[in-house]
Amino acid sequence: MSVLLYLLKTQVALLLLLGVYYGLLRRLTFHQLNRAYLLGSLLLAGLYPALDWSRLRPATVPTVPLLAEVPVWTSASGAVIPTNSGPDYGVWLLAAYGLGVGALLLLLLVQGTALWRLHRASRPAEADGMKFRAVAGKVSPFSFGRAIYLNPAHHAPAELPVVLLHELVHVRQAHTLDVLLGHLHRAMAWASPAAWLWLRATQENLEFIADAAVLRESQLAPKQYQYSLVRLSTLAAGPALVTPFSFITLKNRIRMMNSQPSTRRQLLRYAAGFTLLGLVAVGCATPKIAEMPQPEASVEQQARTTADQALYFIDGTPSSQAAAHQVDPSALKSMHVIKGRKFMPGFNEAAFRQDFGAMDDKGVILLVTKQGENSEALQAFTTKYNITFQEQNPNEKAITDALVAGRTISPAELQGRILLVNGVETAVENFSVPAGNMKSVYVLDAKRATEKFGAKGQNGAVVVMTK
Incomplete structure (x- = not known):
């Protein structure tokens, strides 16, 4: 399977999985389950082309085609007809795709370098018992790996612990790994809308997780926390490798915080989604063709x-x-x-x-x-x-000579061998061929006759073809 075909299959599978997420799961407050679903969907989509889905459908018995004799004409001159050696568009397409992958990977490297420089320019700090890296400039708070970055001068004393708690949730639950995975996947599958959509869905859900944790662990009222988020939206965005802060994501976050917690009955949506995906997998699976025994x-x-x-x-x-x-x-x-x-x-x-x-x-x-x-x-x-x-076996020679001469042979001469005339088993008493009408006679030993005809050939076989 070519690289581009493999990528196409993975991205189509991922698009279906994301369709289930946006259609059934995104508005639920089971954010940790949604995180597991998104990570699992990326893994399943990557494995999908390599899995044998034909086992999900019963094997079908192929129809036996009629055999046709096709004459083969040979060239009198023996000249070799040259094949058309036009451009290989597949190679050019793969090369162009590879250039796009290389460009995005290079961009990730540049963004990583910028983040490293920001880290080098920051200094260790602490507030309310929580450590962070103090940066200069009007930058939105963000976290990367196990470090939190923010400018304490742009946050009120009452607001700073809440901001730190929000970023601490990202650190404790290793959300950076999800984001980096999304960026790498987007670089490798840059031509697929599913790659960009998966990264956006993951970043949004991680913010849902952090917001829910802040409201659960702090004494801050939801409205006050939301006002704080609105004020933070006026700050400059953080590095490109972290979750972006935009008005659209903020609106979705506020809507999620104001929604009612999902009931246990809503868990049935996951079951419904998996059932739907299973039906799609079965429907798309190519039935396994039962092998016809070749005679x-x-x-x-x-x-x-x-x-x-x-x-x-x-x-x-x-x-x-x-x-x-x-x-x-x-x-x-x-x-x-x-x-x-x-x-x-x-x-x-x-x-x-x-x-x-x-x-x-x-x-x-x-x-x-x-x-x-x-x-x-x-x-x-x-x-x-x-x-x-x-030297031929005397008994075999006697059988061959008798049949070629047009004489009949007796069961005693056959010595238990089976007699096949033109592919049909025949009783020796009913068999006679006039001299000159015999085309060939083959006397098979017991081993070869058993291989060809089973237990009937345990004593050997005489195979006759007539003209």
Whole structure:
């Protein structure tokens, strides 16, 4: 999965999660729960593309397409058609996006440097038993990490403890981590509205938490505290890395402080939100496609493929499939198949490749006639390529000779083997093929027959294909 596609999926997921927050949860006074929800939504959105949601929907059985034989045409000239090597817009888009990320990360570094300079210029101070860093200038109070920054000269003695308490809540609950996470996420996903919206929602909710704590822990009346906030709004904003103080956020904070505490019944909104998100996840999940068992190629299919692609030799002389079919079966002494790369031990592949080209998955079918079994051409062929013939099992040879000659065979000759004619299991008593109509005969040992046909092949198999 490309980086941009991964980011797109995370931001779409985050946008849905924020939709639930703004639609159902934002106006509730369960501010700590909302903080957990916002942090969890960012984590879930980041993991969403990597999770296998297909398990949420039942597997569907794919329809089996009709097989069609498609001819493959080869080029007579063998020329290679060049592919269109146009510009890769995906790379350019990723590069442009990376430049935006780099610019915002650089901006964060500059803002961090400015905050460090302000820290260096501040001095330790204390009021009402609470420590802070005194700064010069007309700056709104703020906190960063475990430090509180403000100018005590701009606060009345009765107002200073309340301001310090507000910032102390931010310090104790490590709200700086949430804000920094939001800034980093916004830099990495700067093109997404969800990234900017998440940071704004988080900063607003953190202020809700601090305001509620001040009203709960101090003896200050809500109206008096709100008037104090209005007066603080006239001061200059703090550094960019801290929560901004604006009239819009102040209006929302005052509205939240004046609202009635949410009842326990309102907790059902969280359940409703999670249920809605679950339904969306299930609806967007791609059903898992049940794997259709792929049928193993039958012996007949394997034999047909080998025969069509094979290199034919008759008594050591290169030939063709058509010529091999013209050979009278009664004139054959033996037929040997070297399939694919499963060569017989000692086979001189290098010499064979030099004379006849790369074999790849082709087979070699060597027909030895009774007339040419002792010919010089066959002896030269077997010597050059180090081909040795193994004597066929007498019983298997008797079965092969009988079927090729058009004679019937008895159950005693089969010795418990199953007989398959053109892929269909056939009783030996009902089988007879006139001489000359036999295309191929394969006698499989017990091991291979069991692998192909199960328990029926425990004694072996005879596989016959007719013309």
